[in-house]
Amino acid sequence: MTALRNVAIVGFAQLPIVARDEHRMATEMLYPVVRQALADCGVERDDIDYQIAGSTDYMDGRPFGFVAALEVMGSWPPRQDLHLEMDGAFCAYYAWVRMQAGDCDTALVVGHGKTSEGEPNRILNLSLDPYYQAAIGLDPTSTAALQASAYMARTGATDRDLATMAARNRSAGARNPDNQVRQPATTEELLHTPWAVEPLRQGYLPPIGESATCMILAAEGKAEKMCNRPVWIHGTDHRTELQTLGARDLSRSAGATLAAQKAFAMAGLQRAADADVVELTAATPAEELILCEALGIDPKASRPALNPSGGALCGNPVMSSGLIRLGEIFRQLSGRAGERAVAKARCGIAHAAQGHCLQQNLVWVLGTERRWS
Amino acid sequence: MNEPPKEPVKYVDASVRLPYHYVAGDHRASYLRALKDKKLLGSKCSKTGKVFVPPVICSPESFAPADRLIEVKDRGTVTTFCIVNIPVIGRDLPLPYVAASVALDGADISIFALIQECAPEHVHMGMRVEAVWKPDGERQGDHEDILYFRPTGEPDAPRASYINRL
Numbered sequence: 001m002t003a004l005r006n007v008a009i010v011g012f013a014q015l016p017i018v019a020r021d022e023h024r025m026a027t028e029m030l031y032p033v034v035r036q037a038l039a040d041c042g043v044e045r046d047d048i049d050y051q052i053a054g055s056t057d058y059m060d061g062r063p064f065g066f067v068a069a070l071e072v073m074g075s076w077p078p079r080q081d082l083h084l085e086m087d088g089a090f091c092a093y094y095a096w097v098r099m100q101a102g103d104c105d106t107a108l109v110v111g112h113g114k115t116s117e118g119e120p121n122r123i124l125n126l127s128l129d130p131y132y133q134a135a136i137g138l139d140p141t142s143t144a145a146l147q148a149s150a151y152m153a154r155t156g157a158t159d160r161d162l163a164t165m166a167a168r169n170r171s172a173g174a175r176n177p178d179n180q181v182r183q184p185a186t187t188e189e190l191l192h193t194p195w196a197v198e199p200l201r202q203g204y205l206p207p208i209g210e211s212a213t214c215m216i217l218a219a220e221g222k223a224e225k226m227c228n229r230p231v232w233i234h235g236t237d238h239r240t241e242l243q244t245l246g247a248r249d250l251s252r253s254a255g256a257t258l259a260a261q262k263a264f265a266m267a268g269l270q271r272a273a274d275a276d277v278v279e280l281t282a283a284t285p286a287e288e289l290i291l292c293e294a295l296g297i298d299p300k301a302s303r304p305a306l307n308p309s310g311g312a313l314c315g316n317p318v319m320s321s322g323l324i325r326l327g328e329i330f331r332q333l334s335g336r337a338g339e340r341a342v343a344k345a346r347c348g349i350a351h352a353a354q355g356h357c358l359q360q361n362l363v364w365v366l367g368t369e370r371r372w373s
Numbered sequence: 374m375n376e377p378p379k380e381p382v383k384y385v386d387a388s389v390r391l392p393y394h395y396v397a398g399d400h401r402a403s404y405l406r407a408l409k410d411k412k413l414l415g416s417k418c419s420k421t422g423k424v425f426v427p428p429v430i431c432s433p434e435s436f437a438p439a440d441r442l443i444e445v446k447d448r449g450t451v452t453t454f455c456i457v458n459i460p461v462i463g464r465d466l467p468l469p470y471v472a473a474s475v476a477l478d479g480a481d482i483s484i485f486a487l488i489q490e491c492a493p494e495h496v497h498m499g500m501r502v503e504a505v506w507k508p509d510g511e512r513q514g515d516h517e518d519i520l521y522f523r524p525t526g527e528p529d530a531p532r533a534s535y536i537n538r539l
Contacts, residue, residue: 023396025397025398045436061391071431072433118394119392130385135385
């Protein structure tokens with residue numbers, strides 16, 4: 001493996017996830033988070049070379065809605081900026097690529113969006129093709145249910161298996177003060193919640209929620225000055241699958257499998273079990289089981305610790321959910337995870353997904369030591 | 374059914390309707406509420422003292438919080454303007470009319486405003502104008518509460534007083 005540039009996560013801030021912030025617009029939610037992330041790194045806006053935001057105009061309900069975020073990102077004097085209609089985790093990936101190109105040393109990455117202002121199910125229906133799929137009224141819950149059915153048919157997984165996975169997240173999530181859902185729930189309790197879209201029960205799905213997130217990345221040489229315990233990126237890979245749901249095997253995630261193989265190879269990680277902690281962006285327990293299979297994780301094993309944050313089931317804010325997974329691994333490996341800390345964690349895996357049925361997958365391997373010397 | 378239909382469907386209608394229910398934000402909620410009382414509020418940058426109307430929570434320029442609301446005047450200076458000769462959807466006004474940037478007294482940036490009670494060719498940079506409000510009881514707490522701005526008849530403002538507030 002060719003030596004790459006060592007890049008670290010040096011700061012992460014998020015707002016606690018809520019159903020609806022009645023008092024702040026999306027940009028007003030974002031401003032304190034950007035300030036906090038910069039303050040945690042002990043830097044000013046002038047120390048940032050590059051910035052990139054993840055949001056979606058459809059969710060904002062405004063063409064070029066992302067432009068408003070420039071005013072709260074410390075963008076003056078003018079600097080290089082990019083916007084993705086993607087979760088902030090994908091923005092972090094892009095920033096990492098830019099740092100590999102060598103044209104910036106520090107980057108500020110944000111995710112923002114107010115899910116509560118529009119109707120996410122209608123909006124996300126529009127990301128399907130307009131001829132065959134959007135037209136029949138599919139929304140993220142129904143496509144996730146199609147995927148869950150396909151997975152259960154192939155593997156024999158049962159309703160109880162899904163409930164067990166969801167209960168495990170709920171139990172872990174009670175220790176995370178940033179979560180929207182903080183009440184633990186048992187397998188039995190979740191098994192008795194009504195169907196949302198069969199085979200998914202309401203208790204298996206995250207509520208609609210919103211947050212704002214900011215992460216700061218820095219290359220070797222600067223990272224050490226911005227963070228007492230920088231968390232180094234050892235490997236990463238991003239794969240996109242076909243839009244047409246019928247054209248792929250929904251019972252598996254070929255994209256996550258390949259992204260994990262490539263990211264692990266870059267990181268020199270033999271297998272997932274060699275990592276101490278993993279955070280997966282799974283909006284349903286079926287997605288989580290599919291992702292475990294794709295990454296080679298045994299959900300019943302003690303290592304790696306699976307979603308100690310409670311995962312996306314306890315809070316799934318649009319445009320921030322994936323970046324929170326990456327931020328959680330930063331918190332775990334840099335001694336900032338509070339009550340949910342995994343003891344002596346030195347290596348972690350973060351996963352982000354976007355699109356219907358895990359269409360896009362991004363895998364990171366991170367560690368407390370530099371990858372390349 | 375072995376052959377395609379003779380008259381294929383050429384178009385698919387997809388009517389997209391996306392309703393939104395925007396949060397004004399506490400800052401703007403105060404601003405909008407004040408319009409009912411014929412008051413205009415701005416927010417003051419805690420670092421530079423610059424005043425932004427409508428209020429923003431941080432100065433885009435200094436990046437410092439702008440969390441203190443202060444009242445500005447409902448009169449100001451035309452900083453730049455254009456004469457509209459084509460109809461615009463949602464604005465049912467006799468053509469031509471003037472759309473202007475007006476720097477309110479006490480504000481460091483200008484707002485967009487309609488200029489009436491004045492022939493378009495007489496509008497110019499530096500012209501002093503004042504707000505004409507909807508009558509009492511009719512104001513709703515939105516931007517329609519100001520019907521338009523009209524000339525005050527005062528002498529023009531000196532260029533230096535508005536050139537950095539375009």
